[in-house]
Amino acid sequence: xxxxxxxxxxxxxxxxxxxxxxxxxxxxxxxxxxxxxxxxxxxxxxxxxxxxxxxxxxxxxxxxxxxxxxxxxxxxxxxxxxxxxxxx
Amino acid sequence: xxxxxxxxxxxxxxxxxxxxxxxxxxxxxxxxxxxxxxxxxxxxxxxxxxxxxxxxxxxxxxxxxxxxxxxxxxxxxxxxxxxxxxxxxxxxxxxxxxxxxxxxxxxxxxxxxxxxxxxxxxxxxxxxxxxxxxxxxxxxxxxxxxxxxxxxxxxxxxxxxxxxxxxxxxxxxxxxxxxxxxxxxxxxxxxxxxxxxxxxxxxxxxxxxxxxxxxxxxxxxxxxxxxxxxxxxxxxxxxxxxxxxxxxxxxxxx
Numbered sequence: 001x002x003x004x005x006x007x008x009x010x011x012x013x014x015x016x017x018x019x020x021x022x023x024x025x026x027x028x029x030x031x032x033x034x035x036x037x038x039x040x041x042x043x044x045x046x047x048x049x050x051x052x053x054x055x056x057x058x059x060x061x062x063x064x065x066x067x068x069x070x071x072x073x074x075x076x077x078x079x080x081x082x083x084x085x086x087x088x
Numbered sequence: 089x090x091x092x093x094x095x096x097x098x099x100x101x102x103x104x105x106x107x108x109x110x111x112x113x114x115x116x117x118x119x120x121x122x123x124x125x126x127x128x129x130x131x132x133x134x135x136x137x138x139x140x141x142x143x144x145x146x147x148x149x150x151x152x153x154x155x156x157x158x159x160x161x162x163x164x165x166x167x168x169x170x171x172x173x174x175x176x177x178x179x180x181x182x183x184x185x186x187x188x189x190x191x192x193x194x195x196x197x198x199x200x201x202x203x204x205x206x207x208x209x210x211x212x213x214x215x216x217x218x219x220x221x222x223x224x225x226x227x228x229x230x231x232x233x234x235x236x237x238x239x240x241x242x243x244x245x246x247x248x249x250x251x252x253x254x255x256x257x258x259x260x261x262x263x264x265x266x267x268x269x270x271x272x273x274x275x276x277x278x279x280x281x282x283x284x285x286x287x288x289x290x291x292x293x294x295x296x297x298x299x300x301x302x303x304x305x306x307x308x309x310x311x312x313x314x315x316x317x318x319x320x321x322x323x324x325x326x327x328x329x330x331x332x333x334x335x336x337x338x339x340x341x342x
Contacts, residue, residue, distance in 0.1 A: 057203060058140035062143075079180045
């Protein structure tokens with residue numbers, strides 16, 4: 001089912017589930033495109049949570065929490081050996 | 089510079105309607121920025137950042153789940169996930185867990201207690217910076233305003249130039265008058281000088297003639313008295329004197 005607006009220019013929230021693969025393939029995967037994506041993401045986060053007059057601790061703490069989760073995922077392989085029970 | 093080109097680009101269609109097209113306008117019809125240049129003025133910074141609950145999860149997530157699960161949805165989801173991770177030992181309880189719990193607890197306590205005051209301190213620093221810049225801006229504006237006022241005053245002075253010119257004209261007229269009178273006086277003196285000369289020449293001539301005549305008459309008289317006439321005259325004078333002496337002798341007796 002083709003939607004009225006071409007799938008190329010929709011944002012992620014407006015893309016329907018069936019169109020997801022074509023939408024992902026449509027994205028720009030050149031090095032420039034990837035760099036642009038990182039820049040856009042950084043600037044979105046920065047301008048929303050940090051570049052304000054009365055900033056919060058949450059601007060920083062969200063980044064730290066994400067880092068904590070990420071490093072936990074990386075070190076899960078070693079942590080598996082310290083499990084208290086074998087069968088869950 | 090780019091803003092000027094964009095403005096020329098927006099003006100270009102109206103110029104194309106006119107018959108005249110210069111070479112610069114043709115160049116400017118190449119549009120390479122579709123939007124308006126957004127250089128100035130910048131929009132002000134937002135007051136507060138995006139709302140975040142528990143310091144970790146953005147508000148948008150809660151709004152995303154609200155239609156389907158109501159208010160408690162995300163909290164139930166969080167609790168369920170935590171219990172699932174603990175029971176399936178996706179999160180392993182190690183000695184680190186207890187140190188993590190105490191550190192996080194301490195952090196939360198400190199942030200809850202002193203967060204507001206630290207925020208106010210940072211805000212005050214910001215305000216000082218902004219006040220300094222504002223001062224500079226106001227000083228600059230005041231400078232320009234003073235310069236404008238000075239210019240206006242000097243422009244107003246131009247209207248009063250005619251006083252100056254009147255004074256100068258009066259001065260020149262007086263100087264002309266003075267020179268005229270000076271020269272008049274000189275003319276009078278010169279003329280009088282010439283006339284005095286003629287008068288003195290006449291006087292001198294007359295005096296000389298008089299003296300000459302007197303001298304000539306004396307000389308003639310002296311020449312005409314011959315020697316004999318001189319003796320006779322002297323004898324007569326002596327006889328007269330004797331007579332007079334006799335008369336004089338006689339009279340005082342009387």
